[in-house]
Amino acid sequence: MEHVYLFTGFPGFISNQLIMELLRRDEALNKIYLLVLPEQKVKAEAEIKSIENELDGAKVVFEMVIGYITKENLDIPFDLIHNLQQEITHVFHLAAIYDLAVPEKIAQLVNVVGTKHVNEWVKGLTKLKRYTYFSTAYVAGNRGEICTSMNWSFQKALRTIMNGLNLTPNYWSRSLKKRFRLP
Template identity: 55%
Template structure:
């Protein structure tokens, strides 16, 4: 039978890029089914039109399904349920709320309860070959040292509710590995495309760019703290290509992969690289991180700087991700994580082009 690829998280950027790559790696065979919230249907139709046109697909090869992961049976209509139960062979669950400042109740509703609903729905699929769950490397919470793909250890605490709820959701998916064929993907901090710089929003490393851009009028800019922590930034193209490849790799069944940079840079290095590329300056002196955190606790200050205060926690967190399993299983595919420095120029060019576009800047609360 023809493969049926079911995605949650459409029309989000990572999801629509993954759809393109899955079709590309499978010679554009199969039917795409995407779960879409009612309020996102117009945007989803536009994104579908773009993908169908770009890849030369038939209209019937890309199906929009109205639903909601926070509801039982994903709130899919009975007619659609019957079709999906028979046709879906691969499920890619990407829908989540990706926000370091998300309130706990909202994060649990979407990330944990939503994943539990997807898990229950997936178990009813007749011809399922693979269930791919998009987690995050930061399910480790406050644990430090070397962190392995083979571990899922509950930390004593988390840096934010995003990490906490993604951990709880992954626990639920991990339990299903005994019943169905599952691959868990744990990306590092996602940045724009390594060659084009394209991204969908300025969060993560772009908070650092916002900070530098909005304080460029100062005669000198200090470092923020010692910056000894490694910050694991990974371009979207590596995550997409690696996910699409590993999702169809037979030996990927039952495995969890860190899609992280095997050779990350320290926070101070990244800060210096960005300042030089963005402002043609070098940092002078050091501002204690405690002062930076205090400053960002003031709402007008963090709104002016375009930085979530939770982002600073990653400047002092001393964890490193081991990605041996991912690197080994990607051998022979030609898929490797690009060096951060190699993608810095296109990243900066894209940022400067769109920095004043409100569609890219996330609301700072």
């Protein structure tokens, strides 16, 4: 089976590095869709060209999809949604606000509402094999144990807006993976 990926958060450092690693490792990789904000289109086009220049002749199809995770159906044109839902096998949801100084309202919109929209959209994928979500949760302080969203206490552990905002999307993403029996 050919692998068709969707990345949110392109062009960004993490997405670029993951794409380069996938190109080295995944022999079944056939196509990569990149959800890109309209204002990032020129930068994304330059990043795609840069990646293609490093491929040493390997052929991979990159297709930019303009959209917003903060909007329902990721603001993807309706005629394109059906095709994407029939093709995509792997999703990397990386789009997020990582700046700890960002106003809470913006972090809420992107990191919580945006992840909810991505999760809802992913439910329509008919060939999904793997869904990977990168959280923006940060941990600060002294703890003698490994911190996961499973063992956090809202009253004791949450010291930043980001931590509080990211517990819900982490839970949603784990629930979605269980629903589809994904690794």
